[in-house]
Amino acid sequence: MGGFWPVPDVLGYLAGSWRTERAVRDLASGDEGRFSGTTTFGRLEGGGLLSQESGIFVWHGVPRPAQRTLRFLPTSTPGTTHVHFSDGRPFHDLDLTSGHHVTDHPCAADLYRGEFTTLDADHWHTVWRVGGPAKNLLLTTDYRRETAAADAGEPTGD
Template sequence: MGEFWPVPDVLAYLAGTWRAERSVRDLASGDEGRFTGTTAFASLDGGGLLHTETGTFVWRGVARPAERTLRFLPGQAPGTADVSFADGRPFHGLDLSSGRHIADHPCAADLYRGEFTVRDADHWRTVWRVRGPAKDLVLTTDYTRAH
């Protein structure tokens, strides 16, 4: 088996529930945080998946509930997805046919660069590097399929 696990259909692969563990490192301050929770990908009417993440985020010793919602819609090419925020603004494309994908998302003066890697049928990871005038972060999330 190679370093990456090819996924011919990203929406079919992601469908279901995943345990999510994220580390957040602020490279400027040295602060570190951790998110633990669940990411569910549920079918949307008309195709695609609704991504709902819920859990607890601990930052500087303070635990808070955290959640976010994204939409994963069928992309232009078969097996790919277009990811958007809950309000419909575009976020990034996603093509895991090689088992790996790099996505860029400019946000105001910051640049988010995400690397998506698939290890096998039940494990994938995202690493977002955020650089800008006020941000210098690395967010690493490991996803494990919930059975």
Template sequence: MGEFWPVGDVLAYLAGSWRVERAVRDLANGAEGRFTGTTVFGPSDDGGLLHRESGTFVWQGVARPAERTLRFLPGPGAGTALVRFSDGRPFHDLDLTSGHWVADHPCSADLYRGEFTVRDEDHWESVWRVRGPAKDLVLSTAYARPT
């Protein structure tokens, strides 16, 4: 895996625009998909960042527009954040002070386990492994600052 890049202030690090490339694999049936788009972390009215992702998701050859919104609120320390869904429900904590973090999110009977890795000031990635009776997925996402 490579070296980690510690982040002193997670909200300052994430702020701005990122190019997004996500590979989605369904391990149960072998289906694959890909999302390409942009994520913008902009200021929100609660002192955190509003994460707006938009782009195109291609699943089994069919392209569709896709988007999602998350809230990144200040955590207990500068390198941390509390990630919430757009409606305010808790998603996961995030601590990038070491440049690496693993977070769990139970969803019904499935468990989402996210691994976040910061590579440098312009690149980070997340890998979500989803296991349970309803899903068996791997979602690998690379984020890069636009050049």
């Protein structure tokens, strides 16, 4: 994998629509699942971005709809943002000025450790390791910017 791609304006970088592919592995059982969908970062009134992820999560061969909403809020430091859950609770900080960031989120007795890497203008990924008494997971997500042609919808031939 290539080097990191520094991001001076994290909210400007994330704005728009991203194709989202996530692999989920339960490190205790060896079970694996996949999420495929879209993450859209739209402007929030008062500043920041509303991240809306939706798609299909397949676990044990069973596909089901999945969605998540997060708020990316501006900070006084360029290139950084605070990420909050949809209900307003803090989730984690994010600083992509170097193109790479590691952050933690304690959740009850479990610890989520996230690693964010920007690879270029249209591609970034995250790796979350979740460990504790309730979970032992590895979640790897790849984000690719959707192009204007894809957003317009190419004919499918149906």
